[in-house]
Amino acid sequence: MTTSNADFSSEQLKAIGSPVGFVGKLVITIYLLLFSILLLYGLVQFWPPPTPPSGGSTSASSVTFFYWPIPISEEVRLILIVAMAGALGGMVASLRSLYWYVGNRELVWAWMLMYVLRPFVGATLALVFYFVIRGGLFSPQAKISDSSPFGFAGLSGLIGLFSEQAVLKLKELAETLLSKPSPGANAKPQ
Secondary structure, eight states: OOOOGGGSOHHHHHHHTSBOOHHHHHHHHHHHHHHHHHHHHHHHHHSOOOOOTTOOOOSEEEEEETTEEEEEEHHHHHHHHHHHHHHHHHHHHHHHHHHHHHHTTOOBGGGHHHHHHHHHHHHHHHHHHHHHHHHHHSOTTOOGGGSOHHHHHHHHHHHHHTHHHHHHHHHHHHHHHSOOOOOOTTOOOO
């Protein structure tokens, strides 16, 4: 079911496009800052310890997250690092956008949902890229210790920061591997 502007009253349309007041700006800023701090804390806590010089195994370990010990495998640890780094990239993009629109007095309610959802989009896209890269460029016999968390975290942060470009790159990849679908009746170019 699709909706059009005719489905909304003129008051509702004005409210969506109306400027965000001080309280709204304060709430979204606090949300973005606290979520960023939580992601940074999570990255530090989940970051793998240095490998022992004796070449000991680090296949399973424990992470303490807010005084809660969590047993975790190295593969799951890397997946969580990728997701948190992607979300952090999305947070950076949201914070940059927020201070620009607030500074120019152009922040409107219609874009508030984007600020809330962008970190989740960044995390999800980072995971998709991780699975594509890990599945396509690494041997199935490759151990997790053969990969660098720095490289995956850096790429994930970039994907979260530039999520629009990342989606377009995934689309190019999909159109190379799969047949291109025919456009729908209501298709609009991105």
